[in-house]
Amino acid sequence: MNLDERGLPTAQPATHQAVRLCPFCAAPAHAKFCGSCGRDTTAPRRPCQKCRRMMPSNEPACRHCGATYKSDMRWKVPLIIFLFLLAFVVSFIIAVVS
């Protein structure tokens, strides 16, 4: 294996290059963009919450099952606000009672 000055593997000649597969369609990907599905094979990706197949993080819906992505913030932010309101109400009640 060829190493650069940082000790990391350098790009190999095409004949020796390991087979890369597109993370979205599993087709052999020889370039940044997949020749089969056309998507960026190096893009951040996440599993679909319904069918568990990979989809790019910047796509709002799964191409396979159509399920839309729902962020965890949908329930975390309201929960955090509720906890703070609860804390203020409890501290107010304690202050009044005492």
Added chain:
Amino acid sequence: MARFSDPNVPATAFTPYLEPGEQLRHWAYGVKQPSMLLILPLYLLAILPGAIAVALLTKEYIVGLTDRRFIVLRFKGKNIDVQEVIDYPLNSLPPLKASTGALFTHIKINDPAKPFVAKFHRLGMPGNREHGMAMEAALTGKTA
């Protein structure tokens, strides 16, 4: 204290994301907490809800260094339910900073398309510090 008592558990989480013939060399568990500009007001407002809020807003990662890529898995839960996968080919790494202190190894990748920053506590899992330092050395070219 440790998030994972068995270091092989996070290692196996990489299996579905490795390419044919790709070898996982080092892996580590890390977190990204919200900004201190958010943590401080949350704690000042109320300590217990602030602590819960910070825990809810903290992102958990396991990162792996293979012979080809630096792979980041954002996950949740004890069973490593992967939420997002980011990978950086080692032969075209973006600018990055990595350092190790007394408790944490910090890795920050300044890629405008897929930025990543996390810190890896030495007690995150058995061998977390050694793996973190080995990755720091490999990514920055320092001698471990």
